[in-house]
Amino acid sequence: MPIAKAWSAALLGIDGRVIEIEADLGGGLSRVTLVGLPDAGLREAKDRVRSAVRNSGQPWPDGKVTLGLSPANLPKMGSAYDVGIAAAVLAASGAVPATRLLGTVLLGELALDGRIRPVRGILPGLLAARAAGYGRAVVPTESLVEAALVEGIDVVGAPHLRDLVAWLKAEADLASPRPPGPATPPEVPDLADVVGQPEARWALEVAAAGGHHLLLTGPPGVGKTMLAKRLPGLLPQLSPEESLEVTAVHSVDGSLSKSSPLVIVPPFVAPHYSISIAALIGGGSGIASPGAISRAHRGVLFLDEVCEFGAQCLESLRTVLEEGEVRIARVKGSITYPARFQLVLATNPCACAPPKDTDCVCSPAARRRYFGKLSGPLLDRVDLRVRLRPLSAISAHDTGTAESSEVVRTRVIEARERAAHRWRDHGWLSNSEVPGPALRRQFPLPPNATILLDRAMDRGALSGRGADRCLRIAWTLADLDGETRPGAEQVGSALAFRERVAA
Known part of the structure; x- marks a missing residue:
């Protein structure tokens, strides 16, 4: 036969x-x-x-x-x-x-x-x-x-x-691929378009320099979404290995561009708050397909109006934020997808969300219930928390002093290079990837630099995971300042980012 x-x-x-x-x-x-x-x-x-x-x-x-x-x-x-x-x-x-x-x-x-x-x-x-x-x-x-x-x-x-x-049959030849031309990165909105909000701009720069997660809280129209969309423009381009890894995810997902499929800019994924768990994490019948978190691999996952997301969707991110990958088990097999992204959350302080806090009609219990949709364990994994204030007439017309993404990106790349050089023997690329035990044992800070962290932990205002994340932020602030190691000033600034109450 x-x-x-x-x-x-x-x-x-x-x-x-x-x-x-x-x-x-x-x-x-x-x-x-x-x-x-x-x-x-x-x-x-x-x-x-x-x-x-x-x-x-x-x-x-x-x-x-x-x-x-x-x-x-x-x-x-x-x-x-x-x-x-x-x-x-x-x-x-x-x-x-x-x-x-x-x-x-x-x-x-x-x-x-x-x-x-x-x-x-x-x-x-x-x-x-x-x-x-x-x-x-x-x-x-x-x-x-x-x-x-x-x-x-x-x-x-x-x-x-x-x-x-x-x-x-060796009767004809098939088409060969043309030599690839230079990859052209897509246009990313410029940070100079954001009016005012110097504190939030600084937090965005710190997040880009260290790969940290970020929470933006404020009334509608103050620039939360604008800031989040400009984060990819502050990040360095993907390395060749990272580009192939991200392109492979998008190839499996079917979202590659036919003309220029290679992904060289960190992706930006912003799902609607009505998204299901399977669409966010990955799933489907048979063998699971990649979700939004995997499409955001090596890039930014932006959850706008995060308090409107389902509680199970938000809680499903907790393990992923720690491990940088998602494991999905189905009847026909278990699949692991990469999911190492920067999480940016944006929310209003309450359900009515007036331009001014004095105009809020929500009761204190309603405000706590609205913001309480973000659980403590999830917020504990968010490094930077920033409260955006309403724009004033002066800041709205002050358009000549805002730095562009190119200027900020230069400082971010320099800070990332310092971090990569410091962690090169361990295989870590950014401060956010460094495990807490390594920070405490191999790169300990003197007691006079961590005294504020110790006090916060003693009074129960900071968990062990939160202390580790404060140390990572402190190292990022030191890289931005050109210092070889963080001091009491950087640790205090890192703790201030963690202790800002959004509601």
Whole structure:
């Protein structure tokens, strides 16, 4: 009985896995059997592939066709295996030689007329193929720009199944990716657009320099959203390794740009407060898909009107903020997605949110109940807390003294370079990544510098986690000041950021 093989790639989170596709042609009634834990979308590939093969001018073999996807115990989802299945069947029937299939990974979805459509996860799939030793890949033509990001593997693009057949017969060549041009970062709003709010601007600079989480509280229209949207413009561009990691997440999510897929600027994700837990954290049937927190990896997650979010959504962030990743368990497998982001929260001080506190009609109990939607454990993980005041007529017309994002970004990059140089032997890139025990044991501060922290802990105003976060902020303030280590002034300023009461 004729048997042929082709290879494709499956996705497990943002990690790929090479899949072997076997086609066996046997006797019996004409039917197609697909084995290897396919999902509902993949089971439909039998009909898609058969129509695509026939409409491409190739005969579909008579009799029973058995398709096996190995490893058989690995759940397989989606339509990215269509091209590999078609190639394996054509090779088994003798319509095409199997020579070029060796060492080649095929990705793409087939339309009924034979067109090869793009699929999600091209980048992580090719990274897995390269790691497994495969030297060539065939992808949809529309995905060539994304596929070209993977070095060390020969990539060609096929627009139609008949073009792939001609290539397998060595009768024609497939399209090669064009040399990538210089990546153009998207435009980010400038910090100079924000009027007034010097304290909040300073907190934004500290957050950018150290990778700290931030809470902005104030009445509507004072600039909370404007400040949050300008945080990515203060952060340094992603390193090549970080860019590929972030691009892989967006590739699995299907949100990559077709013209310039490489993500080089920290992403900014701002979900609506009606978002579900599955959409925020990740989830879905079968194998979980990435959520908003993973799309914000290496960037900013902005929760506007945070007191309107569901309590379970907010509490689900607690572990993620500490670990920088999210683990989602489903019936068909457990998936880990990266989720190391900067959290920016914005809220009104109460439900009525008047421009002036004196005009508030909420009772003290109602104000506490509204702001109490932010639990103590969640707020304990937020490093910087800032109260924004209403604009005055003088500050509203003072537009000539505001610093631009470029000026502030220069100071932020210098501070981050100092931190990266200090932690280089430990593998940490920013102050927010340094564990508390390392700060206390390997980089302890003198007692005269931490006396304010000790007093705050003695009176119960600060937890152990809060003290560690104050130390991280103090190190960031020292980096911004050009100091080699924090002193009592930086520790006091860090504690002041933590003790500001938002309500």
